[in-house]
Amino acid sequence: MTLDEVLRQEGGQVLATLVRLTGDIGLAEDALQEAVIVAHARWTDDRMPDNPAAWLTTTARNKALDRIRREARRTGKEREAVALLDQQLADEPNEPTDMLRLVFTCCHPALSQEAQIALALRTLCGMTTTEIAAAFLVQDATMGQRISRAKKKIATAQIPYRVPEDHELPDRLPAALEVLYLVFTTGHHATEGSLDSRVDLAAEAIRLCRMLADLMPDEAEVRGLLALMLASHARRLARVATDGSMVLLADQDRSLWDRVMIDEAAVLVERSLRQRAAGEYRIQAAIACLHGLAPSYDETDWEQIVELYRLLERVKPTPVVRVNRAVAEAEVIGPERGLELLEGVSGLDSWHLFWSTRADLLRRLDRTESAARAYQRALECQMNDSDRAFLERRLAETTS
Amino acid sequence: MPKYAALIYSVEGDASPEEWAAVMAEYNEFGEKAGAAGVIVGGEALEDTHTATTVNVDGKGGQIHTTDGPFAETKEALGGFYLLDCKDLDEAIHWAAQIPGAWHGRVEVRPLIDFSQDG
Known part of the structure; x- marks a missing residue:
């Protein structure tokens, strides 16, 4: 594994642990950056540490400690600061919940949703400010300011770095899932360039959601969202024709669909639908799986899909859901029915x-x-x- | 003796350390003068509005809505304030959501500047 691969796969986890140890996202990022510079100088292909992530964590932790010492000395608070950090260092390194804490800090409702998305990609996925700016079609400087303001707010207003308690989850989890889903849709259906030009962003969202599903195994909506992402991402290679134009679901070459992903999504849906009242992501995942499992467009179980869209509209009555329902009802009842349902739609001009x-x-x-x-x-x-x-x-x- | 709140409005921006120091000197001058006269009961400086969170509740005990940023409507006017001593923003939001103003209007939660953190 190269240093870049280590950072891609485990950088978020290392950063999350450093945030726990230092209590400061900015300091943790700077310390990790310094550790990466040291790694660049010392690591070679045949001389890598046995556990690169642990090496980075320890090196960055020492860099952070150096910096805190320096700054504490300047303000005459050295003993206090070092005592605090030494005590924290006694904690076990790399707890899996570190990452979960960071997810909920980045997706805190006191931050704007734009800022939540940018922070999540920056800290959890290790994307650069330039990459994030490109994905959301804004200037580098604008995105840089958005991220630094969000970090400043976390530090100054003291947004806590912790997993919400069970009674808070009904408020906090949907906001976090919405951020992940927005990251996914931005990648799945790019707003400029080729339709699949940001498909890497969709893959990042899947990685984050998979992690969240591992950390919160009892949350059916997290698995529902993961299934929805997988079933949609499975069609990525069939959605753009050789001339670069979009291919409708009806015309896609289904042999290009990723069967392994569809099967994984179907298993997740089957398991999650057994739990409690179905939430919006589980219903959408079930619809995506019905498409994924259909041998052809004509053999799609449209009646079941119509039922699911009606259910979805009760759970989430938005104009976009209405449009999707209109498409499905047009298949079962006829195009007139679809047009009738579109008549009542407003706000999507x-x-x-x-x-x-x-x-x-x-x-x-x-x-x-x-x-x-x-x-x-x-x-x-x-x-x-x-x-x-x-x-x-x-x-x-x-x-x- | 009647008491008054003097609410300070100013343009936010990236003041240079020199500009900031000059303004602080003016505030110190006022503080010494008004302090000597015995008129200052209390006062704090607030962090800028980028650090603000606005809290609104659907009726007493109802769903809590939080929004990034200050409260910037013109219909409601500043009607009072509490100073809350809390461990983090979540605790501050928890208490702010129980202030009647959170359902009769809005409550903006803004951290105070902690001058002891400066070098």
Whole structure:
């Protein structure tokens, strides 16, 4: 394993432990950075420490201790600070819950959601500020300021570094899951470039969610979210055609789907649906698995999918859910039914998939002029190149 | 004798250490003068609004909503404050959510500047 691989896979865990030891995200990051510089100088391919993550933790911990000593000396508080850190160092290193604590600190509701997402990617996934800025289409400087403000707020307002207690979880866990899901969707369906240009971000979200599922084995919604991500990610290689345009679910080459991922998702869904009332992620995961397990588009269990979307709409009555339900009901009842359901939708005028859904239903009813207008509306929205290429072709077919 | 709260509003920004020192000198001057006159009952400086959290509750004992940032509406006006001594932000939010203003309006929670931490 190279240093980069160690950082990619275990950097988040090392950082989380350092945050616990120092109580300060900024100090922990700086100390880890210094340890990485030492590692670059000393490690070679044939001379790696037996346990690279433990080596990094210890080296970074000593760097942090040096810095605290230096600063404490300057302010005349050395004895106090060192005594505190020595006592903390007696703790066992690399506790699995360190990572969980850091997840909940990064996803604290006193931070804006934008800041939560950026912090999670920075600290838990080890992404650079430049990478995160690129993924969310903002300037480096803007993202840098967002992250440093969030870190300052954590330190100054003293947002605690701990796993919420059971009675707090109903409030705190959904916010953390939403952050993970937003990271996933940003990667799964890029907002610019090719549809799959940020698929690495989706893989990071899966890694984080898998970790969360290991740490919180009793939380069915965490497994539901993991299943949803896996079942969607399984289709990644089939979603973009050789010409770069988006491929509809109906037209995807199902032999390109990742069977291992779909099977894992299906097992998770089956297990999690047995628990209590179904939550939004479990229901969406069940829908994604029904698509994943269908041998072909025509053999999809649409009736079951319609039932699940109706259930989802009761749990989460949003316009986006309504649009998805309209697509499913159109398959079972007919395109008219889909259009009827779209009539009541508002607030999605700038979402291209709202207009393209409407356009497709109109096209199937041979209402070509209305369909063409809807495709035009869709093309006025912001979207990635793959979706645009697909919609431009559809518009051309409709008007020819 | 009647008591008054003097609420200080100022433009936030990245003041240079020199500018900051000059402003602090002015505050020290005021503190000494008003302190000698015996009019200062208490006072604190607040961290900037980026560190603020706004708390709002759906009725007494209801769901707690927290938002990043200060309370910045114009309809409600500052009506009072408590100084809370808490171990962390979660405890401060816990208590802030029980202040009636949290359901009749909003409560902004902002850390005080801890001058003892400065070098």
